[in-house]
Amino acid sequence: MSKTKPHAASRVRDAAPLFAALGDETRLRLIARLSSGGPGSIAHLSAKSEVSRQAITKHLRVLSNAGLVSSIRRGRERVWDLEPERLADAHNYLNRISRQWDEALDRLKKLVEEE
Amino acid sequence: MSKTKPHAASRVRDAAPLFAALGDETRLRLIARLSSGGPGSIAHLSAKSEVSRQAITKHLRVLSNAGLVSSIRRGRERVWDLEPERLADAHNYLNRISRQWDEALDRLKKLVEEE
DNA sequence: ATTTAATGCAACCCAAGGGTTGCGTTTCCA
DNA sequence: TGGAAACGCAACCCTTGGGTTGCATTAAAT
Numbered sequence A, B: 001m002s003k004t005k006p007h008a009a010s011r012v013r014d015a016a017p018l019f020a021a022l023g024d025e026t027r028l029r030l031i032a033r034l035s036s037g038g039p040g041s042i043a044h045l046s047a048k049s050e051v052s053r054q055a056i057t058k059h060l061r062v063l064s065n066a067g068l069v070s071s072i073r074r075g076r077e078r079v080w081d082l083e084p085e086r087l088a089d090a091h092n093y094l095n096r097i098s099r100q101w102d103e104a105l106d107r108l109k110k111l112v113e114e115e
Numbered sequence C: 001a002t003t004t005a006a007t008g009c010a011a012c013c014c015a016a017g018g019g020t021t022g023c024g025t026t027t028c029c030a
Numbered sequence D: 001t002g003g004a005a006a007c008g009c010a011a012c013c014c015t016t017g018g019g020t021t022g023c024a025t026t027a028a029a030t
Helices: A012-022 A025-037 A053-065 A084-114 B012-022 B025-037 B053-065 B084-114
Strands: A069-074 A077-082 B069-074 B077-082
Touching: A012 A025, A012 A053, A012 A084, A012 B012, A012 B025, A025 A053, A025 A069, A025 A077, A025 B012, A025 B084, A053 A069, A084 B025, A084 B084, B012 B025, B012 B053, B012 B084, B025 B053, B025 B069, B025 B077, B053 B069
Parallel strands: none
Antiparallel strands: A069 A077, B069 B077
């Protein structure tokens, strides 16, 4: 494993679209659904949804473009599943921010103590 | 610390706007800037920005609505700073998803092994 | 008292996003 | 072989969102 991971969302440019993809209620529900219920077809995923099948298709495409899900064609249906690595990317980015955050708090604390 | 933290973005309904606020490059830069450089006024934060002061103001408002930053009026300027707990919320939510994710992978592995 | 710096507010522009409907295409199945 | 199921595609609608400009307001500075 090299110093710079290929899919590590280290830069803001990469992280923003990832969070944007997560920033929708329907898409988060889809992720939660895939996560707890396993892979599923579009019809299956949109069955208990408030929204139409095409809307779900669009959301899946957004998640796919963000690298969070992927799909394969099986017969006449398309089965979608999660792509674990990308979620780890978001996770890592938040870790990085959190670290800076803590350092900022530490500096602030030191400044206060020095007065 | 009780069982249910007051600001834990446990439900999708709460987490989505949080991620949406993080899903913009300019806003992520603002967060990174506040995180590494400490609190700053609008003029200060928009000084090295490609975008106008009003645009920055709008982004700060979005972050504020998401609970990620807060501001105080000091003289004729308004100073913005980070709100650590909300970022922890996003962090916790990703942790929760990751856990489900891993469980899903475990189940999949077992299914494969049983065949 | 004037000027200047820092913001707030409002109107406006345009592109993107979430949603829908309608119809065509492919595949299963009876 | 003739539906019916599952999906893809395209057009359209309306709202949201990011961005700008212009002007009013408040507070520091000289």
